[in-house]
Amino acid sequence: MHGEYRVALRNNRLGLWLFFLSESFLFMGILVSRFYLWGNTRPELNQLNGLLVTTVLLLSSFTMNRAETALVQNDRKTFLNCLLLTVALGTLFLAGVVVFEWGGHIRPSDGAYGAVLFGMTGMHALHVVSGIVFILIVWNNGRRGLYSSEQHWGVEACAIWWHYVDLVWVFFYPALYLMGQAVH
Amino acid sequence: MTTSTMYALAAAAVLILTAGGGVGLAVLFRLTNQLVVGDGRLPRVVLERVVVPTEPMALLRWRREQDEERMAVARRVAAYRSGATVLVVLAALTVFEYVMNLVGISVFGLFVIALVKAAIIVHYFMHVATVFAAGDGH
């Protein structure tokens, strides 16, 4: 691999991971607010919906991983198709959040339940949107053959960004749907 | 909600996640010509009629090329399969977390499960080790 690319790749990776660390403090702050305000309770939410959106996001993480692996294996068709699949699943996830979670009986202005519910899902959804835009950019560049199986920092960054957004949901899902006593 | 309906919901969740998700995936990948283990077929060259060289050096070279191709395919299949395995494990953990919650696990317990899932994602999907490597691809 080209020496300069190597150096840049190393810096880029470290930089992106440091950014994850920084973002983790943001999401930890949100989680702390949830426990501070909700304590050991939670509002009654549709459990099935929670499982569904979680599954969809998990599947999207899988397709993203498949896309990256495919590029490394020089399997371009799978690479591009899986990117689009990820976008589709991500959009489905967003739809699930917006239609089912936000369309329920709780409004943002309804006390700490409303505020934290919309705060958590909203901040996470914002990151999902950023991930979708990122994937579309990478898909477009991939279509034009700008990535090789050896040099594809753009794809790698996009993939781990997407996984990071999924990772946040790994904590948000139980915090919203499982932890504490449901209050009617 | 009574306990029995909750367990019913849990059972439904297991079904949805494992069977339903699996079938859904298979359909999705069918559409894009991919089964869960990926494009596992041997490259088309092998299926075409080939003339095996008889001259010893050429034969050796031909064999090596064949092996390399097979190895590439094997690598690809293995790589795809490891992604699928991680998916299955994560799905199982999600179901586990859901069911354990019905059974009555503590908040701490749920956090531990989430941490395990996070560790799996960080290691297998996000390749955290590459940060510490000296910048050499994969």
Next chain:
Amino acid sequence: MRTFFKLGFVRGLLGQVLGTLFGMGLVTGTRAALGYDPLWAAEPAWVIGGLLGTLGFMIGVGALTDWAKWAIGVETPMHHGAPAGQPEWTRYFAVDLSHKVIGVQYTVWGIMVLLVGGFLATLFRVELLQPGMQYFTTDRYNTLISAHGIIMISAILLGVGGMINYLVPLMIGASDMAFPRLNAFGFWINVPASLLLITAMFVGGWDTGWTAYPPNSLRTALGGPLFFLGFYTIGISSIVGGLNLLVTVFTMRPPSMNLFRMPIFVWAAVGTSVLQLLATQLVGLAMLMLIVERSLHMGFFTPVLNEAAIALNSPPGDPVLFQHLFWFYSHPAVYVFVLPGLGIISELLPVFARKPLFGYKWIALSSIGIAFLGFLVWAHHMFTSGMSNYLRLPFMYATLIIAVPTGVKFFSWLGTLWGGKLTYPTPMLFVLGAISVFLLGGLTGPPAATITTDLYLHDSYWVVGHFHQTFFGGFMFPFFAAMYYWFPKVTGRKYNEALGKLHFWLMLPSFWVMSLGQIWAGLLGMRRRIADYDPALGVQNIQVWITIAAFVIALSILIGLYNFIVSARSAEVAESNPWRSRSPEWQIPSPIPEHSFAMPLAVVGEPYDYGLPGSVYVRMAPAGAGD
């Protein structure tokens, strides 16, 4: 004229105006489409306008251009030097990728913001000369002190960014920062942020102080949300700046420079950057929560429930949560402000004492220790907030423990001075002044950290005195020390030593008068952030002294700036290493050429072995100086 409109800065301003108008139009248009009445809603219009205005600035100035090109797959080679076909000076008004230019941009913008903040202080100091209200309404007064606080904080962050960006790559022999474009982005986003803060004063102001506590901040005038947005935007700069620096230090050192052979300032920069990278997210979150609570009525901080929430059995919001989030950043932030300054002190002392730095490793690790402990003490600002009682004691002890790494620094400074061959040019004077002032701050902190005494001291002028001492000792004096010390390096010219000394001898005593006056007024019962006081308190004389001292400080700073400007234009050319420093940046010509190091740097000895015969720190093509 053509050149003028080609300046990135001018285009950025234009972009900000257009973006703001566009945002306002968007809100108004949406309201029209939804049939809302009235069409004009000031708060959402200004918030969205402020957001898109910031974006507009960044687009206009060109900080996003390269990334946009990457997104569509266009390569962008690194550009060195002035924009094509433009004179050299235009670099400083445009997106430039060289860390040396960016460092100067940070510093100059920081000083300008500092002047604005200082000007505001002189205004309200005049009001405080006598009891009763003379020149301002109480709202105006509150806006002035609030704006002074946050504007000074942004000035300090800019000054910190300036020192770190200019110095660290040079000190570790790197060609530049790891991410030059991110670096430029991190600087330029400060400009719309500063403008937001200034705008906030003119659209109604706000009266919460820089701490923005709800419920007051939820009700304050329109300046409030613009201030939150400005604060948030400054935070973005902190995060990307910290990230960039950490990657630079970890990956771009020459292989021969191990961690314990880095110049000590680099350690301080690392400590600062860790705090910036991690803690800033929390204050950003807190500001964001305030904005959405105001605009969408999301009740994070309001302990009152509406009917729907009661029907849901929802718990209420809690204003104390805000204080936790806020101080989780803002306590570490005070170390962001001072660690680089303390690093400057440690960096300069050995040079002027011609002696090795006493206890290098201890100083280095104390920076990291302070950064780490800094995360664990935030609630010492909240002893009177009504937070859970059992939290008080642990936070008190944790706070007092921070005195240990801070004390380590002090003793190592004393150890360095002890038996040294001291000389006293202006930078050294500022360093010594910094130590004396920081000591004061260190002494007035613990009484505020002790619960029993803080119940009386909290929200009094004592606290005002305390943090001015720590800021001046930890930032202002070291910053000016750095300005004088590296002035010959940056400009290639000598500053005027007599004026420099005048600057110092005006600033130090007047600062002592000002801050001791504040401490004294606090002990007499003067509350902070209050526009008026009862003559019976007996603080009027003190207030007069404080005001006079504040004006002398302002004058001294103006003298300093005059010195810098005039000397940079026309003073004598400086020698290449006037302080006989061993640090890498002094081994290359001044002003520094575009590519700083013609030859790679090799570390062959300890960094601070001043006065040890035959010892060498770094080697390059033109053999290093040092003694």
